[in-house]
Amino acid sequence: MAMSGVEIFKLLPKTNCKKCGFPTCLAFAMKLAQRQADISACPDVSEAAKATLGEASAPPIRGIKLGLGDRAAKMGEENVMFRHEKKFVNPCVIALNVADTDDVAARAKNVASSEIDRVGQKLRVDAISIEFKSGDAAKYEAAVKAAAENAPESAVILNCSDATVVDAAVKAVAARKPMIYGVNDSNIDAMAAIAKAHGLILGLKADGIEAVMALVAKAKAAGVEDLVLDPCAKNAREIIEMNTQIRRSALKKGEKSLGYPVLSNCVREDSMVEANIAAVAVAKYASIVLVSAVERWKNLALFTLRQNIYTDPQVPMQVPQKVYKIGEPSAEAPLMITTNFSLTYFIVAGEVENSKVPSRLAVMDCEGLSVLTAWAAGKFTANKIAQFVTEWEEFKEVANKELIIPGQVAILSGALEDKLPGWKITVGPREANGLPVFLKSRAA
Amino acid sequence: MIIIGEKLSVIAKRVRLAMEARDKGPIQEIAERQFREGAAIIDANIGPAEDGGEDLMQWMVTTIQEKVHAPVCLDTTNVSALEAGLKVHNNQWGKALLNSTSNDPERFPVLELAAKYNCDVIGLTVGKGGLPADAEERAGIAAEIMARAMEYGVPLENIYLDPLVLQIATTQDQAVKVIETIRMFQDLNDPPMKTVVGLSNISNGCPKALRPILNKYYFLMLAEAGLTAAIADAAEMAEAMHEKALIAEVMAGKTLDDPKKMAEIVKTVDVIMNKTLYAHSYLEM
Amino acid sequence: MAYTIPVENLSGKVQEMTLGTAGRTVAVGGGTTLPFHTFEGVKSNRPVIAIEIQDVPPADWPDEVRAQYDAVSGDTVTWAKYCQDTLKADAIALRLTGTHPDRENRSVEDAVATIKSVLDAIEVPLIILGSNHVEKDSKVLVAAAEAASGRNCVIGKAQEANYKTIVAAALAHNHKLIAMSELDINLAKQLNILITQMGFDAARILTDPMCSALGYGLEYTYSVMERIRLAALAQNDATMQPPIIGDVGMYVWKIKEVTAAEADVPAWGALAERGVAWESVTATALSIAGANMLIMRHPKAVDAVRKTLDELC
């Protein structure tokens, strides 16, 4: 059972020696309660306390790393069913599945060059899965090597249910810590032995949740703890249903044997449909989303969706500080200013668009706070606005030195006129939906 | 329960004009009224006050204390204005209260002041960017603020932890989490940590007629959880104390004689507890 | 090892409504579970896809989607019949874009004439949308409701600023109504309350919590829809039980991901597929968040979403 920070604190040495990297035992205890620290960081805690805490601080869904180094993707450790409750923690891995009968090297190169920069984050296809289709062990081993060589930084997944074939192929890439996917009731003993020998993740594959649980029990009995589950959903509805059931069981029922990341196979003939099925898996709890093609358009759509779904609902989404042009504003076009809370931005920009008056919208970094909150927190004040307007290059191309401020901070207009000599400060409407009328009446 | 009278705020037009004109009349009138209504501390919220905040805060503190024999809660993001206020604060009726420090490095200097002047300080449990999602996160931030306070030499009994009350109209789920947090904060130390809330924010953005209803019942629920102090409307809170018995009866499953009151309490408690979705017309449903 | 499926017995439901008349009716909403959870209750009707047309040629649509209709969009009736007969639309959404004062500023009479001729030409249900100009909409939509009397259409969108006249018109002519608020579940509930307080049956409302495109605030729409569904089912909140509508096409077909040429942003890949994927992934995400009806533009995106729904339903 999860323990509260205070309960954990009672088990700590209470010396505030700081060896754990936290200023006090209490602060460390609070981090432990939120699973943002590990008990091993405290050298002085008693063995008995460690045992109690280890049990209590184990997350309901085990955290597992796929891949190596700073490219490794953390999976699992989720705490909620819905993203509005609390942040979804570890964004899912998108993995390309290629058959060993395909041109593996070329496909692996697609994976290696899949990186896209989106709102400051570098996103990519994180893993390549090599499926055993040829029936030829040597061919499979060559394909695995080709994949590993041509996608040198990606995680590798051995999609094969023949343990002898895996055993042969694994040696070539053991240092890359591949995941073995395709573990079933008939091969689990041999696969577990391979995984144990090399410290690998086992991807358990069985028809339905009950069968997967049986495999989990066997894997654990064999001493393998890093597991990924595939209950083999036959269609998109089953992806939603099974993934929901697994997460619910792990989070709400404390079902330990289902407390592992889930893999959803989204491979489809039609690539556009595959994008949609993958979207279902991204939104509904998959930790590994397996697809058969990674065209750039599809990657962009899926990476973006993943980013949207895994956005922290508590951290307001921010748009970059910048003077945005709406329509094709001339140098004389109206210039408005607001904060960088993305919802504020979307709504204000939408209303300006609605007005059809070409304009500039200056968005100022206020840590994603809305206008009034930012003002009260001292982030959207006359000094800071004046500094932004004076120092930011894009204001230089504005001929009409008039700044329209949100009606909610009308209070700033006097101070702003003092601090921005040569500028006229105009108070705009209080609410964004007043903008079309406001802008049009000025334009008339 | 300590009530910190909230009415002297730059957001209120009358107060703002009086501040700008340095017109003592309205300020003292409002301060005295709050004191009569039961406020033990008077909040002086001058906003970010970037220009001339020092002078304004000193004027506010002396203007208030000239008539009201109570400590002042110095409320601004301008640290040097806080210090200026502390210099003139008369401690005869109690320590000044600083509003506030937090986990944002910009707010750390406030702790330095609290140590230097040995006054009380509100520790708002938010960090830089992003709001805490639940009680655990708030308690985590509280622990960090407490550790920092010890470093700066501020005794823990001088700290009031503030979980940050959010608007029920937009972040309904946080109302009940704040109640939980108040319970959790007290456990962070022995003797229990003191707690405070900016109460009226709960009903910010709600229709006027609803505001006192939400404020009152939320206050009573927080008080039940052990809240030490509230920055609030003193008159409203005095009224709330009269209804304390009513809410207790409803919570105990009894039926009140006044069906309208009964419905008001049940529906409001359900909204606060996040059992029914808030809408401006929730009382009419 | 026996596995007990963790079923949640939710007490609420989603309202079911029927659109259209005679043989070509369509059922929207219904059910007692979260989207596609067939293991714990009665599932909703398959989400309905309405294909969007306009009363004026779509000169403002990006090339990728506009070109799909070049042969038919010169005439609204031809366009409508193409969507019904060739694209097999479940329903048609006619947006009266041309009535916007900053566009063609078409008159109320012109709009009425268009609506009547479209209704004469099609059998599938019609959704009549204003131009999102608060004042003009309240005139146009009132006349529209009368012109479409007896056809059991959807009229929209009623917003806080203009709902009264539109609700009255939908009430008088027996239509369904879209109630739209801006990404705020509490305001969505409030608007539905205000509308029902006018005597309009909640069973005839469609809630539009405002759509947003993938990458442009989709997470807000997604979460508001999920929360509306949860309120309807877990809290049995009658005001949140109307079906949900997602006006997808309009929000997707304006952003740079559906207009930027591959030559300008090679990392984004082929524009033709990118635009279609953007609309279809947005629509798919919203249908699993709880949308019961989707308004879409690109035939290929419609096709991909249909195939996805085949798997989901």
Ligand code: SF4
């Ligand atoms: S290392 Fe252990 S004893 Fe030292 S402060 Fe951290 S938790 Fe306390």
